[in-house]
Amino acid sequence: MSNYLDISKVSIDFPTPQGPFRALDGLSLRIRKGEFVSLIGHSGCGKSTVLNIIAGLLRASEGGVALDGKEVNEPGPDRAVVFQNHSLLPWLTAFENVQLAVRQVFRGRMSRAEMRDWVEHNLKLVHMAHAMHKRPDELSGGMKQRVGIARALAMRPKVLLMDEPFGALDALTRAHMQDSLMEIQRDLNNTVVMITHDVDEAVLLSDRIVMMTNGPAATIGEVLDIDLPRPRNRVTLAENSAYNHFRQQVLRFLYEKQRKVVEMAREPDDAGASGAASRGGVAGLVHRLGRRA
Ligand SMILES: Nc1ncnc2c1ncn2[C@@H]1O[C@H](COP(=O)(O)OP(=O)(O)OP(=O)(O)O)[C@@H](O)[C@H]1O
Numbered sequence: 001m002s003n004y005l006d007i008s009k010v011s012i013d014f015p016t017p018q019g020p021f022r023a024l025d026g027l028s029l030r031i032r033k034g035e036f037v038s039l040i041g042h043s044g045c046g047k048s049t050v051l052n053i054i055a056g057l058l059r060a061s062e063g064g065v066a067l068d069g070k071e072v073n074e075p076g077p078d079r080a081v082v083f084q085n086h087s088l089l090p091w092l093t094a095f096e097n098v099q100l101a102v103r104q105v106f107r108g109r110m111s112r113a114e115m116r117d118w119v120e121h122n123l124k125l126v127h128m129a130h131a132m133h134k135r136p137d138e139l140s141g142g143m144k145q146r147v148g149i150a151r152a153l154a155m156r157p158k159v160l161l162m163d164e165p166f167g168a169l170d171a172l173t174r175a176h177m178q179d180s181l182m183e184i185q186r187d188l189n190n191t192v193v194m195i196t197h198d199v200d201e202a203v204l205l206s207d208r209i210v211m212m213t214n215g216p217a218a219t220i221g222e223v224l225d226i227d228l229p230r231p232r233n234r235v236t237l238a239e240n241s242a243y244n245h246f247r248q249q250v251l252r253f254l255y256e257k258q259r260k261v262v263e264m265a266r267e268p269d270d271a272g273a274s275g276a277a278s279r280g281g282v283a284g285l286v287h288r289l290g291r292r293a
Pocket of ligand 1: 014015016021023041042043044045046047048049050215
């Protein structure tokens with residue numbers, strides 16, 4: 001499989017009152033067609049910035065992104081984004097929300113009847129056919145997120161970009177959504193770049209996990225190939241030694257190798273403390289979690 005999405009030496013400087021702030025520095029990543037890649041890293045390291053550059057919502061100050069051989073320099077329907085907060089239009093039904101995107105992408109190429117069937121097909125894919133005529137305020141958080149995913153899939157993007165798509169959901173709904181996404185992936189084999197803070201989610205869903213260093217001037221620290229066979233089952237994986245090894249490698253990266261957040265979270269009266277045992281508050285907790293990993 002060839003490289004499909006090519007992120008090449010991307011740096012970005014944001015203007016701030018104190019002068020330019022370099023959020024990303026020389027980040028390169030090549031993603032193959034059909035690959036599922038997760039980005040993981042501490043809060044503020046630059047994950048959303050990477051996603052926004054791929055989406056064409058932000059321009060890199062240096063370097064660039066190419067998708068299927070074409071340079072990315074503005075948003076386009078070949079890169080659909082799913083945000084943490086679904087972003088559905090509240091006055092439209094689930095069906096109409098998906099239909100709006102389908103019309104924008106396929107107007108002139110599909111008849112009205114074809115478009116209707118396509119909208120229904122995508123809502124069925126995410127198990128939302130039964131509620132497609134409801135408005136967002138009549139749907140649960142998980143259902144709204146399903147509609148957001150249906151809308152993105154219905155655009156038939158070359159790349160699906162997901163920014164913590166399940167971050168706002170309770171644990172059980174989240175698990176259902178992850179299972180649905182794996183089912184959809186098995187059939188459609190989309191190219192996906194997903195941001196997550198959840199180590200289990202990253203290992204369960206990904207072909208590769210890209211671990212980012214802390215900013216400023218963040219870049220890729222390590223990349224982990226998750227070669228667990230598919231289909232993957234969360235219950236049996238819990239006892240799988242390879243799965244647990246991958247989990248530990250990610251935890252180790254986040255809480256041992258990239259421990260800067262611990263320093264930032266240290267409380268003022270901890271400043272002179274030496275040794276983990278004397279660390280209190282959030283800093284101590286994060287430190288102890290890291291040591292257990
Ligand atoms: N428009 C902007 N102007 C100035 N600084 C910015 C801007 N956008 C992002 N940043 C800074 O760039 C860095 C990366 O931000 P980004 O939102 O990409 O991080 P993140 O890893 O997605 O964080 P989180 O996990 O908390 O969502 C942060 O330090 C942030 O403050």
